Amino acid sequence: xxxxxxxxxxxxxxxxxxxxxxxxxxxxxxxxxxxxxxxxxxxxxxxxxxxxxxxxxxxxxxxxxxxxxxxxxxxxxxxxxxxxxxxxxxxxxxxxxxxxxxxxxxxxxxxxxxxxxxxxxxxxxxxxxxxxxxxxxxxxxxxxxxxxxxxxxxxxxxxxxxxxxxxxxxxxxxxxxxxxxxxxxxxxxxxxxxxxxxxxxxxxxxxxxxxxxxxxxxxxxxxxxxxxxxxxxxxxxxxxxxxxxxxxxxxxxxxxxxxxxxxxxxxxxxxxxxxxxxxxxxxxxxxxxxxxxxxxxxxxxxxxxxxxxxxxxxxxxxxxxxx
Amino acid sequence: xxxxxxxxxxxxxxxxxxxxxxxxxxxxxxxxxxxxxxxxxxxxxxxxxxxxxxxxxxxxxxxxxxxxxxxxxxxxxxxxxxxxxxxxxxxxxxxxxxxxxxxxxxxxxxxxxxxxxxxxxxxxxxxxxxxxxxxxxxxxxxxxxxxxxxxxxxxxxxxxxxxxxxxxxxxxxxxxxxxxxxxxxxxxxxxxxxxxxxxxxxxxxxxxxxxxxxxxxxxxxxxxxxxxxxxxxxxxxxxxxxxxxxxxxxxxxxxxxxxxxxxxxxxxxxxxxxxxxxxxxxxxxxxxxxxxxxxxxxxxxxxxxxxxxxxxxxxxxxxxxxxxxxxxxxxxxx
Numbered sequence: 001x002x003x004x005x006x007x008x009x010x011x012x013x014x015x016x017x018x019x020x021x022x023x024x025x026x027x028x029x030x031x032x033x034x035x036x037x038x039x040x041x042x043x044x045x046x047x048x049x050x051x052x053x054x055x056x057x058x059x060x061x062x063x064x065x066x067x068x069x070x071x072x073x074x075x076x077x078x079x080x081x082x083x084x085x086x087x088x089x090x091x092x093x094x095x096x097x098x099x100x101x102x103x104x105x106x107x108x109x110x111x112x113x114x115x116x117x118x119x120x121x122x123x124x125x126x127x128x129x130x131x132x133x134x135x136x137x138x139x140x141x142x143x144x145x146x147x148x149x150x151x152x153x154x155x156x157x158x159x160x161x162x163x164x165x166x167x168x169x170x171x172x173x174x175x176x177x178x179x180x181x182x183x184x185x186x187x188x189x190x191x192x193x194x195x196x197x198x199x200x201x202x203x204x205x206x207x208x209x210x211x212x213x214x215x216x217x218x219x220x221x222x223x224x225x226x227x228x229x230x231x232x233x234x235x236x237x238x239x240x241x242x243x244x245x246x247x248x249x250x251x252x253x254x255x256x257x258x259x260x261x262x263x264x265x266x267x268x269x270x271x272x273x274x275x276x277x278x279x280x281x282x283x284x285x286x287x288x289x290x291x292x293x294x295x296x297x298x299x300x301x302x303x304x305x306x307x308x309x310x311x312x313x314x315x316x317x318x319x320x321x322x323x
Numbered sequence: 324x325x326x327x328x329x330x331x332x333x334x335x336x337x338x339x340x341x342x343x344x345x346x347x348x349x350x351x352x353x354x355x356x357x358x359x360x361x362x363x364x365x366x367x368x369x370x371x372x373x374x375x376x377x378x379x380x381x382x383x384x385x386x387x388x389x390x391x392x393x394x395x396x397x398x399x400x401x402x403x404x405x406x407x408x409x410x411x412x413x414x415x416x417x418x419x420x421x422x423x424x425x426x427x428x429x430x431x432x433x434x435x436x437x438x439x440x441x442x443x444x445x446x447x448x449x450x451x452x453x454x455x456x457x458x459x460x461x462x463x464x465x466x467x468x469x470x471x472x473x474x475x476x477x478x479x480x481x482x483x484x485x486x487x488x489x490x491x492x493x494x495x496x497x498x499x500x501x502x503x504x505x506x507x508x509x510x511x512x513x514x515x516x517x518x519x520x521x522x523x524x525x526x527x528x529x530x531x532x533x534x535x536x537x538x539x540x541x542x543x544x545x546x547x548x549x550x551x552x553x554x555x556x557x558x559x560x561x562x563x564x565x566x567x568x569x570x571x572x573x574x575x576x577x578x579x580x581x582x583x584x585x586x587x588x589x590x591x592x593x594x595x596x597x598x599x600x601x602x603x604x605x606x607x608x609x610x611x612x613x614x615x616x617x618x619x620x621x622x623x624x625x626x627x628x629x630x631x632x633x634x635x636x637x638x639x640x641x642x643x644x645x646x647x648x649x650x651x652x653x654x655x656x657x
Contacts, residue, residue: 055512056483162600163369192368192539197583197594204592219512222542226585226594263517265542267584269569272546279517 009082010181010213011044011067011100016076018062036062038237038299040076044181049207049214051228053221053260059237060217064183067215068102098128101174105186107166111158117144118154121173128177143172146209147202164195168202175206183215188223200227221264225249230309233257238300240293243310253312253319255293259286328359330501330533331380336393336403338372338379340604346390347604349375350557353393354632357501360527362534364548364565366541366580370601372557373537377503379403381420382410398500416446419494419532423506425486429478435462435489436474442493461492465522484515491522498530505537520547541584545569550638553577556601556613562632563639573641575621575649576614582655595655612643620652621645 017040019033037059044050054060065071067078069091078086080100085091101124104110111120121140125131131139141151147168158166167187174182184203188196200223206212218224224231225245232242233256241254252258262282266275292315294300303311304319312319336353339346350372357363365373378384380395380402395402397413405413414420422428430438439458443449449457462470465488478486487507494502504523508516520543527534536547544551544565551568553561553576561574572578582595599617607613612626630643 055514164600193541193580193583194368194597197585197596200585201593201596221513222585259514263513265513265516265520265540265546267541267545267569267581269545269565272565275546283517 008046009043010046010080011215012079012082013040013042013063013067014077014079016040016063016066016078017074018059018066018071019074035237037066040234040237040239042232042239042242044213044215045230046180046213047207047211048230049216049228051224051231052215052217052234053219053224053231054234055219055260058234060234061185063234064102064185064215064217067183068100069097095128098124098177099180101177101179101182103167103170103174103182103184103187106190107158107163107170108190110170111166113158115157116154117156117158117161117169120158120169121154121176124173124177139176143176146175146206147172148198162195163191164198167191167195167199171199171202171206175210175212178210179212181213181215183217185217186219187216189218189220196223203227221261233260236294236298236300238313239303240300240313241311242303243306243312247307247310251310253306253310253314255286255290255314257312258282328361329356330359330398331355331357331535332394332396333380334394334396336376336379336391336395338375338384338389338391340375341388341390342605347607348557349389349604350379353559355552355559355562357533357535359500359533360531361549362524362527362536362547364544364551365535365537365554366539366544366551367554368539368580368601370556370603371554373554374505375557376554377420377505377535377537381414381418381503382407411445415442415499416497417500419497419499419502421487421490421494421502421504421507423509425483425490425510426478428490429486431478433477434474435476435478435481439474439489439492439496442496446497457496458492461496462489464495464526465489465492466518467492484511484519487511487515487519488522491519491526495526495530499532501533501535502526503535503537506539507536508543509538509540516543523547541581553580556607558613558642559632559640560614560642561640563635564637567637567639571639573635573639573646574614574643575618575645578649578651578656579617582651612645614643615645618645618649621649625649 016037018037019035021030022032022034024031040063052060062071066073069088073086077084080096083094085096091097118140121143122136125136125139140154144151144153149165149168188199191199216224216227229245231245231248232239235256241248241257248257252261259282262279268275300313301315303313305311306319333353333355337348338350340349353376365376367373379391382402382405391403393403436458439461440454443454443457459470462473467473467485467488508519511519523534538544548565550564552559555576561568561577572581579597585594597617610629612630615626625648626645627643632640632642634640
């Protein structure tokens, strides 16, 4: 526990809101807001793999976009190593854009098909580091080696690689500037099982080697369980439950977390009926009781502390039961 | 299972793709049966030929750059080489199809209602009023809560789960005997996925149709399939009931695949990786065990030159004798 507290926070989001205006009516005025992210606070500690789980539309990718500066926040704050970096100009000062990198879901789309691997990996290096041609090349060879590709790969084009290799190139590009935090938005969901294993292994390996923290966004709860030590569940633009792996998987309290966990198909034929009945029971409970977990506008309740590590947006009586 | 409930019988089915004026086999010597009330899962990784198999059966491949031969007898009619008008009598009527990406299966410029009605126009004799009613009830059946509103919307206005429901509504519009679902839930969230899979099961119970579900997700297989065919490099390498495949995986590929799943409770840091990669169509060896290069520690004489399916009894088949000798290098699972 003491060790836990000594860990420093690398990135903190405080009460982040991202609202998209919905225009309509006369003069195309703003008639309403789509509240994609509506009051998210989270802390990523150094060396952690922080899992952000949610379904499409829950706001998890929008939160990530704010972190890498692809999306302006409507309100709220972003702190990098305790420095406020909500504003774009503040980020420049402290090399934020270099120290936070991103791995995208689909390597087919995130690698420019007209560029050679050399140029793809060199791009962030050229932006942030002024290396000589020779050093640049050496660095790229080293990066390719880290992700298990031959040096000659750098003269090839993305289409000459398989999906898993392409995603590893994406990883090589992300680690090229020695980032402290990598935001991985569904990094393996476009990949096959055996290839997924490769990429996840590499992500773990470079984490150890370079002491990288991850924000790991996924809807695959099995993968999150394998990768993450801290997990937050997002629903309707807010975090509804956050805790350790054990808190979330073994003692979930929020109705939405329970539903999500019950929905994962399990590779367990022997208990197919049991799993199915459990899922249907949870679904029934969800339909009957979900109102208790949201306020009258359909917003999740505020988070309540259950234990040192576990927070859940649940009504008081349930929180007491879980404490 | 009796012959009466046999829907589709695939025998020695092959499809070759034309690449640079040469033909390369994409699926080889496929033998499969699908029965009524049964869900058959075809599992494999991208490029293993599982979608090609479905497209061959449905006659969806362009005859200009592919050729198929063999048998796919659907209720007595060989679907392979059937002309366009004959296959149209079957496709969409007796065989419904659900694709992975609902957005590309729907016409972006047409309202949902019109698209669902359209699937009825060609195949039923109802008048337009009846068709509109049927469209509403179909949308209702697939769990769309406010079909009256949805019919006036365009595909882009719906969420992914809703779109897939619309696609399913269209696929079951004519109460098909067989539904082929190619990665029907891959693009969807888990809670939606569970609902869609339940929906397919419900439809099956009601219509007594057979379902072929093509997927790479072993969880989906475990929860839906009665029988499983595992494909690798265009061949079926293992075939059996879901219980046999999951409890007693036999082919080295099946065993490797199961080992690569991130386990719930293991604290081991490293996931199992299958060495190498699937050879591309052009580089595919013409004989020998195609999986052999991925398990190089298994001796050459422990593979077959021309691997055959071995019968393990009770409908469990496995390709190549190497399963008898295969062990993981680290002795896992001994």
